[in-house]
Amino acid sequence: MSRKEQPLIDYINRIVELSEEEEQILLSGIKTRRYLKGQYILQQGDVCSVSAFVLKGCTKTFYLDDQGQEHVIMFSIEDWWTSDLASFITQTPSDFNVQCLENTEVVLFPYETHDKLLEEVPILERFFRKIIERALVASQKRVVRNLSMSARDRYLYFRKQYPLIEQRVPQYLIASYLGITKEFLSKIKSQLIQEQ
Amino acid sequence: MSRKEQPLIDYINRIVELSEEEEQILLSGIKTRRYLKGQYILQQGDVCSVSAFVLKGCTKTFYLDDQGQEHVIMFSIEDWWTSDLASFITQTPSDFNVQCLENTEVVLFPYETHDKLLEEVPILERFFRKIIERALVASQKRVVRNLSMSARDRYLYFRKQYPLIEQRVPQYLIASYLGITKEFLSKIKSQLIQEQ
DNA sequence: CACTCATGTTAATCTAGTTTAACTTCATTT
DNA sequence: AAATGAAGTTAAACTAGATTAACATGAGTG
Numbered sequence: 001m002s003r004k005e006q007p008l009i010d011y012i013n014r015i016v017e018l019s020e021e022e023e024q025i026l027l028s029g030i031k032t033r034r035y036l037k038g039q040y041i042l043q044q045g046d047v048c049s050v051s052a053f054v055l056k057g058c059t060k061t062f063y064l065d066d067q068g069q070e071h072v073i074m075f076s077i078e079d080w081w082t083s084d085l086a087s088f089i090t091q092t093p094s095d096f097n098v099q100c101l102e103n104t105e106v107v108l109f110p111y112e113t114h115d116k117l118l119e120e121v122p123i124l125e126r127f128f129r130k131i132i133e134r135a136l137v138a139s140q141k142r143v144v145r146n147l148s149m150s151a152r153d154r155y156l157y158f159r160k161q162y163p164l165i166e167q168r169v170p171q172y173l174i175a176s177y178l179g180i181t182k183e184f185l186s187k188i189k190s191q192l193i194q195e196q
Numbered sequence: 197m198s199r200k201e202q203p204l205i206d207y208i209n210r211i212v213e214l215s216e217e218e219e220q221i222l223l224s225g226i227k228t229r230r231y232l233k234g235q236y237i238l239q240q241g242d243v244c245s246v247s248a249f250v251l252k253g254c255t256k257t258f259y260l261d262d263q264g265q266e267h268v269i270m271f272s273i274e275d276w277w278t279s280d281l282a283s284f285i286t287q288t289p290s291d292f293n294v295q296c297l298e299n300t301e302v303v304l305f306p307y308e309t310h311d312k313l314l315e316e317v318p319i320l321e322r323f324f325r326k327i328i329e330r331a332l333v334a335s336q337k338r339v340v341r342n343l344s345m346s347a348r349d350r351y352l353y354f355r356k357q358y359p360l361i362e363q364r365v366p367q368y369l370i371a372s373y374l375g376i377t378k379e380f381l382s383k384i385k386s387q388l389i390q391e392q
Numbered sequence: 393c394a395c396t397c398a399t400g401t402t403a404a405t406c407t408a409g410t411t412t413a414a415c416t417t418c419a420t421t422t
Numbered sequence: 423a424a425a426t427g428a429a430g431t432t433a434a435a436c437t438a439g440a441t442t443a444a445c446a447t448g449a450g451t452g
Binding site: 366367368378379382383386 | 398399400401402
Binding site for chain 1: 409
């Protein structure tokens, strides 16, 4: 029960139910790995060969555009998935980088064993469908927010939705996530303080 | 072979392979329906009870914000899916409206028969997973575009990616889809013409 | 034919957010 | 204790895009 993969098992069991035996098969098909702060789990241009579940630590997923500008797509902390699902699913080169913002420990689902795992534990097919569905819902809602909310409102939403992340991640990365400059986020924050 | 649902069967067969028998079961679980221009397939606040495949016509999916402003999320034409997947999947009230921009004929997948259909034709489970995966990839790429591209570049991308839609849909709705005002899109277009 | 009504254009003014650049804070290294 | 460097702040000048409003076009329709 004190195995380090337990948070992953718990996470999966909140969505589908695994038998003891299925848990064992699952555990045999995955690995845990530690990364140091600054290390990359995935680099832009590489095919995403693993889907990762964060046991401890924090990562950022970002994208470098033609001008070399960094755009943060998401952060991941304990109990979150991180990977470029698009690249993982289609096994095509990734648009994204995943880099650790802290020393980070993850469970890795390698793509090679993924199909085999789904065959041996078919209930995982439903599990993966469900997490992809959730990711889709979240992504669609983000499109809507970006289209219909001001920078200030997006920040307030972020702060409310992810209070733990705001405390762990430097402000200039949050600005990037929100699609604004760090200077403007600083201005928004000082306005919010003024107003009270 | 000249049944009107054929485009749907073809679409599915491009992703998974259905036997004759599976096709028959599928056909018995779906309905086709016509809508007139202006009619709604789905209204904001209702639970999305059907997933729709467009046989003929054109729809817009949009969202009304607190100020009553309309934000177009997507257009769908022949051979596209249209529905609020988030609402359909989770059976919670939808954030979106789906309205027909032309007289439109669709195939409807009712949610009630959805589970039964998946049981009887298990290969459809994979089919739905794949189309959700595609939707996720598309949605994530759109987030990136909205964060990293100017309005002008988003328009050029749209024009290149969806030339057929541009011809069928009024310009002010395209502006809304791009997240800009119709006046600004008009300005962008006249600038593009000037430059040549 | 004249009259709507929906769509698109142009131009002036305005504002949310960017850019640039100088300065502050604070933790880490030497 | 000085020095370096990463993170954050402030403020002035600037720009992409919004707003407002007047006008243009064109396809129905009475």
